[in-house]
Amino acid sequence: MFKMQIISSCTILSLFVLNMLCTGNGKEDWNITFNPPEITAVPGLCALISCTFTYPEEAKPIDNVQWIVCTNGQCKKDRRIFKGKVITQNKIKLEEKKTETERIKMLEPDLTKNNCSIIMKDITAEDENEYAFRVEGQLKHKSTYKPTVKIIIQDEPIMDIPPLSEGVEASLTCSAPFPCPETPPEITWWIKTRGEHITNLKDVNITLITSRSLYLSTLHLTPTSKLHNATVGCDVSYGNKTISASRTLEVTYVQTLRILGDDKVMEGDTLRLNCTVESHPPSSDPVWSFNGTADKIRNHTSAENLMITNVRKEHAGIYVCEMTYMNETLNASITINVIRENLLGKDDLLNSSKKCKEAFQMQVDIRMIIGFLFGISVSAVIFSVVLCCHESWQSRDETQVVATNTDTEVILEVFYDQQGHQKK
Template identity: 80%
Template sequence: MFKMQIISSCTILSMLVFNILCTGISSRSSVIQGDGKEDWSITFNPPEITAVPGLCALISCTFTYPEAAKPINNVQWIECKNGKCPNQGSIFKGKVSTQQLEEKETETERIKMLEPDLTKNNCSTIMKDIKAEDENEYAFRVEGQKPQKTTYNPTVKIIIQDEPIMDIPPLREGVEANLTCSAPFPCPETPPEITWWIKTRGENNTNLEDDITLITRNLYISTLLLTPTSKMHNATVGCDVSYGDKTISASRTLEVTYVQTLRILGDGTVMEGDTLRLTCTVESHPPSSDPVWRFIGTADKIRNYTSAENLMITNVRKEHAGIYVCEMTYMMETLNASITINVIRDTNESKINESFTPGGGNLLGKDDLLNSTNTTSGKEAIQMQVNIGMIIGFLSGISVSAVIFSVVLCCHESWQSRDKMHEVMATDTDTEVILEVFYDQQGHQKVYY
């Protein structure tokens, strides 16, 4: 742990030293006077300022001057054009009394030095209400005891930016990526706030939360961690930067590299004599290659339809039953899909659901049925078979109905006779006897004379 702290401290110290050296080299200069002393110098930090129209820009600087120039009488800010900074290009003048700025002359009263005491060697200045025409270079001029005066050679540059800068790396479906949105931070009194949003196809804007925010002296950077999907291809992503009532925005169209599953569209069952239509399709970005068709079956080839998105075969025969394979190439990757096609005969003619599949046996066909008789045509033979079948079925139904009816009738009569009184008469030559026979409910016979 201690070793890591030492390494981190050394790294930070090295970065600070490197920054100081670079800043000194890029933004500091000296003017050599006749006495050989390098006492005139100025430093801008940073040497370039990015400003937003309608807001302010802060110029941060320090300067030195020789002892012989004291006291300082006047200071100026001069607008430079084409690399030249003429004295008549002054946009700010300040008269100094006892090292304090007591009189200031500006065109719009929008330029102000933050430190009126010049003995502190601070020339930091704020410019308000920045306009597009303010994009230029500016120099600082000091006038002391004659002839001790100079216009400092290093200048500060103001760059106008009216929208954020977005950086989007190459995107691939399912792979996380960092999107950045950087906005100027030229004015401390109005810190920016960044909002991310995305609008996919057919949907409304959706706000996103950024993951990392980095604030520098003159820049505000927001980083969004995004996991792209195929739906995000051609979507619009943007960031809005608000400075109080002022808002600037930027947006970009996303390009997502993706590929979906290869599919073959079409009916897997085709009637003999009809047309087979298949479509090989895949959604991808960038687009895949043209499809190549292959056939696994009894036919030798698929005629002239082997390199098209749509495959069509007219007048389909049983030899066309088999497996059809479509292949495409996407970014050096081979994609393929297959479909099994069954060819069936016309069921309205034969009433036989006959199909041809790879390696499958065939049922009795229409031609076989036509050759089975020499006296009638194929259609007449079929019609005769249908009529005989209907007659046999009708007669069978009548016979079964009659049997059922007889059984039911016999049972009904038998049950009625159990409760009915039967009368039996017997006669001989001498006497006439009448016998009455009854059956009780239990079926026992009782005879009365």
């Protein structure tokens, strides 16, 4: 066992020594590391490319460093966008003042610190490329590093919306690039409902995660049916620069199935029923049944409507509407009562009503005649009584006048007839 450990240790040591011999006795070789290997930049802002590099001792001192645009893995010196001449103490001095190098700056001009990070200002859509870093040292010790960094242009935030269901809390995210440390972004959320009402959402429902290259804002939302087809958006502000994104919400929901229509119908009229339910996604077409069977009313249904003309007594009963929503069965029912107007038909009822009106009118006329005749009779009676009394008064044969003779104290009674002549 001990011998085996000795053999293993010797083997490992031999491999380590061999590796040092193959790599230049353990000295640093050409190597570069980008962190991150992709940079997301916003037009009009800046982009930070962070990197570190190493080079062999034989290449010292470094003469110049360059940044080159690469296409399909080909990095040619004629597409150079930056060149810095190394002066004393490994300090870099820009060599070409009138080129694009004016908008590119190395963060660390001392190459002994092995920092090759740069900031590119005033990013445009044309800057979406791969870039390589090149070092030219003494004699033939020159190298364009094979690993490259990529700049991606993003002119709006990226929104991620999971499937939404009514009453179930969901998390919506809005990510914005953070390419330039000088201008950290600020993210705000808003919602515009179907009634065109815009609501700015409060920070209480929002969490923010930041990193060197990304801002991620999460909106915690419990959707309702009112938010279906609403618009949700996030605005990202970088100082005076703002980028925005918006999406239409799709909320899965279903409301109560309803049957619309009157539950009382006159015999001979038309029965109209409507089966409706609001849902997303839409429910299936309805299936109607009457008193437990669909055969009797199959010819009276179309889509969500049921219509029966010339309703009769046998159409009274229970009508059921049934729909399917995402493997869930929905149903509603209504009890229809058929009301009979009369044993007679409508025409007979109208005729009877007309006859009643005529009879009533006739009764009114007879009463008026009887009243008129009764008035005449009473007037005649009264007139006869008055006339009789008058004649009775005039037919009195005698009118008594008493005269007193003061001389003889004899009372004389004189009688007159009807014409006023004195009777003897």
